[in-house]
Amino acid sequence: MRVGLSWLREHVQLPAKVSAAEIDLALTNLGIEVEHIVDQRELVTGDLVVGRVLTIEELTEFKKPIRFVTLDIGQSKPQEVICGATNFAEGDLVVVILPGGVLPGGFEVGSRKTYGRVSNGMICSARELGISDDHAGIIVLDPAVDAKLGDDARHVLGMDDIGLAVEITPDRGYQMSVRGLARELAHAYHVPFTDPGLGKHTEATKKPAWPLTIDDPAGCDRYAARLVRGVDPKAPTPDFMKRRLTTAGIRTLGLPIDITNYVMLELGQPMHAFDADRINGALVVRRAKAGEKLVTLDGSTRVLSEEDMVICDDTGPISLAAVMGGQTSEVVDGTTNVLFEAAHWDPTMVGRTARRHKLFSEAAKRWERGVDRNLCLVGIERAVSLLVEYGGGKAGKEVLDLNYPSEPVTITMAADKPSKLIGVDYSVDRISDLLTEIGCDVAAYDDRVEVVPPSWRPDLREPADLVEEVVRLDGFENVPSVLPIAPPGNGLTAAQRRKRGVGRALAEQGYVEVLSYPFVSRSVMQTLGVPEHAVRLANPISEEEPFMRTSLLPGLLGALKRNLGRGQRDVALFEQGLVFLPAPQAALPPTMGVAARPEESLWQQANAAVPRQPWQVAAVLAGEFERSGWWGAGRVAGWADAVQAARDVLAASAVPERDIVVEQLVSKPFHPGRCAGITIGGVSVGMAGELHPEICAALEVPRGTCAMELQLDAVPLPGVTPPPVISNYPPALIDVALVLPQEIPNAAVEAALLEGAGPLLESLRLFDVYQGKGIEEGKRSLAYNLTFRAPDRTLKVEEAVAARDSAVAVAASRFGAVLRGTSAPAGSSKSA
Incomplete structure (x- = not known):
């Protein structure tokens, strides 16, 4: 604006x-x-004067139109200038800047030789003076302008304004x-x-200015019109109106049309002017029929939608309501009878119509933001009086006003709501005064205010809008820069604590958290072997990645590849986030309107179509996990590090070590011999290991890249963490080596030892795996550190050995374990 x-x-x-x-x-x-x-x-400095064109000489030897012009600027000698515009003739009044003047942008005007002649100054266009964007030609002043030749042109152009x-x-x-x-x-x-919106106006008459019916009051709830006859078609637009329209960036197109634009700028009421002699029969305001066409004022043929509102006569649509008029009824050079229209249209309808047809007119911009429905008759009165005054016409006595008013809305707001939200003590009287100032009808009580917004404020719909007006009018500078006191709460939820704990645990191990986009391609899902039954976006950012992820690994491996490509040799990344798993036969969501709350059955159908979204954590690593340097060789990341990352996550989630089972697994995308499945209480929660070499090659990541992914939602939330039990008594340390068939997993052996050792066993750790000389083929030796401790006494050797023997006895009975270095079963009386 x-x-x-x-x-x-x-x-x-x-x-x-x-x-x-x-x-x-x-x-x-x-x-x-x-x-x-x-x-x-301050836009233009120097001499900017009014001049009259004396002579024009066309210089035809150049490729573009060039004119040598002499001007009378009130001096004894004519001023000579070169001009490339052609929209003026001898005798016209123009605006001239003399040598020494400076135009906006620092362009200094001087005397110079060009096109074989000397140009002493310049004839100016509106854009060159910075008062509008119009550069179709130079400014030609009204012959009746109140200025003498050589007078300062700033006042004539309205350039003495802000x-x-x-x-x-x-x-x-x-x-x-x-x-x-x-x-x-x-x-x-x-x-x-x-308030110009409260100006005088003529009420509707029994006989309308033009016969008209409204078929759809929801799209148009008010329509006013009045006729002006006998208008002088050659009557010019008054100079003040031209200046104000030009300042607003609106072209002048003839008096009747300029008046509608002027009233729109003044009141905010968009209007339209019809040539009454070109209307055939009665008018009808209705929704367009599918396939109907209309040639709008810009010369384009518009194929209309059933949602568009149109104004029709006997020939069909003659105007695209609230957006742009049609050519068949537009005001032309010979128009003498003008029918002014001022209506009130549905903002939503106008906004959709403007976007559908890509017609963002000044009228449409105002309609979609909301227009005062009480301006229709005031706007008609203003337009008619201007046309009669400057166009010489006669206003018709008949006034059309079809009005379908709605009930005023009352907003009830608690009297202390502004104070609570803003932190400033607003009294009820202060709230009432401020809201009354903007035109509201306010009934104030001790505990509340009841407010009826004015017709020009359709944006006031709920108490929060009223609070905004109170703080805005009272002054944002009166709001202190003090953080409000947060109300007491319950702190973080168990899920939030786990999320933070998991992130902290991985970060402490050297992993860097990343956030990747949740969009993936079908080819990446196929390569990794992750679930391909995925949610496809209706309007994806990229057609190459139209699916929502079903695993965190695609995004993480993409981040790994980018980091490696930018020179990072050793990379360890992790991410926490949602994945999107649609049901095997997910139903399409139902169509729900916005006029009222959907029925419960529709809510259930909509929720059934929403994909399941579990929270997961994943990590990838490549290169050295322990850095090499002058201190010695480092260690390349391996599948065991990925498994340990999973263990760290579960430890941070307060899952007891004895509840975690890690077993060998064969599953894509991992190496068949270097993959572990992780379960808790018999429920699978994820996998970890080294990626298959073929997958590494396909994704262009290093061979030996490792990864893990856990579904945290499948891990029980931690309860209240008990305080640790610290014993002051010394531990009993015993090592045991068991020989078992090599297909028996370590996790199963540890579970057996834990079960048999009883409560005295404080910790259990595998420290050696051996196959080779002295071990029967098809078997291997697993060696464990067992730590026993009692909380209330020093253990006797006999107690520790008995607990050890009980532990290995379970392993022997369950897996046929034999103590290494002996042929006796693990549960015999011989010591390990």
Whole structure:
């Protein structure tokens, strides 16, 4: 929205010497984004004068039109200039900048020889002067302009004003008008405001200005019209109106059309002017029929949708309602009878129509933000009076006003709500005064206020909107920069504590957390062997990755590849996040409207279509896990490190070590001999190991890359963590080596030892695996450190040995374990 301050002053009594910086600050404090404020008196320096074209000589020897022009600028000798514009003739009044003047952008004008002639100055266009974007030609002044040749042209052009350009938020359509901005400045300066929207108007008559029916009151709940006959088709647009439209960035197109744009800028009420002689029969406001066509004012043929609103006569659609008129009924050069229309349209309908047809007109921008429905008759009255005054027509006595008003909405707000949300003590009286200031009808009570918003504020719908108005008008600068006191709560949930604990545990082991996009391609899922039954996005960011991930590994391995490609040799990464697992036969979600809350059955269908989204953690590592250096050789990351990462995650999740079972597994994408499945209480929670060499090659990551992935939602949440039991008594340390068939997993052996040892066993650790000389073929030796301790006494040797023998006895009976170095069963009386 662009407007001159002089126009705003007609409705608000601003201080006489207010500066551009002060206006900028005032609007910003009210929450209005100011793009720029320009003091137009400072745009152009030097002599900018009014001149009359005396002669024009066409220089035809050049490829483009070039004119040598002589001008009368009130001096004894004509001024000679070179000009490339062709939209003026001898006798026209133009704007001339003389040598020494400086145009916006620092362009200095001087005397110079060009095209074989000397140019002393320059004839200016509106864009060159910085007052609009129009560069179709130079400015040609109205012959009746009140200025003498050689006079300063700034006053004639309105360049003695302050120009405002503000960006209006989508919910504050009332600010897209002189009426709205003047009201805001009145709030800022606490000065009187004269509301042009409350001007006089003629009420509807029994006989309408034109026969019209509304078939769809939901799309158009008010339509007003009035006819002006006998308009002079050659009547020019008055100079003040041209200047104000030009400042706003709107082209002048003829008096009737310029008046509709002028009223729109002044009041915020978009209007349309029809040539009454080109309308055939009665008018109908309705929804378009599928396939109907309309040639709009821009010359484009529009294929209409059933959601579009149109205005029709006997020939069919003649206007795309609220967006753009049609060519068959537009005002033309010979129009003498003008029918003005001012209506109130559904904002949602207008917004969708504008986007469907890519027609973002000034009218549509205002309609989709909300327009005061009470402006229709006021806008008609204003447009008719302007056309009669400057176009010489006669206003018809008949006035059409079809009105389908809705019941006013009352918003009830607790009196202490603004104070609670903002942290400033607002009294009920202060709240009432501020809301009354913006036009609300307020009934104030001790505990609440009941508010009826004004017709120009459709954005006020709930108590939070009223709170925003209270703090905005009272002043954002009055809100202290103090953090509010957080209400007491229960702290982190068990899931949140686990998430943080897992991240901290992996970070302490040297892993770096990454966040990857949840989008994957079908080929990557096929390569890794992760579930391919995935959710496909209807509108993906990239067609190469249209699916939602079913595993964290694709994103992690992509991050690993990028890091390696950028020179990182040793990389260990982890990520926590959701995966998306649709049901095997997921139903499509039902279609639900927005007019009311869906029925419970529809909610159930919608929820049934939502994919399951478990929380998982994964890690990948490549290169050295323990760095090499002057101190010695390092250690390359292996499958055991991936398994240990899984153990660290489960330990951070407070899963007891004895409940974790790690067993060999063959599963894609892991190496068949270097993969472990991890279970807790018989429930599989994930896998860890070294990736298959073929998969490493396909994904372009190093051979031997390792990974692990756990489904944390399958791991029981930790309860209250008991305090550790610390014994002051010495431990009993016993090692035992068992010879077993090599297919028996270590996890099963550890479980047997734990079961047999009883409560005195404090810890159990595998420290050696041996196959070779002295061990029967097909078997291997597993050696364990067993630590026994009692919390209340020093263990006797006999007690520790008995617990050891009980442990190995279970292993012997369950797996046929034999103590190494003896042929006796592990449960015999011989010591290990």
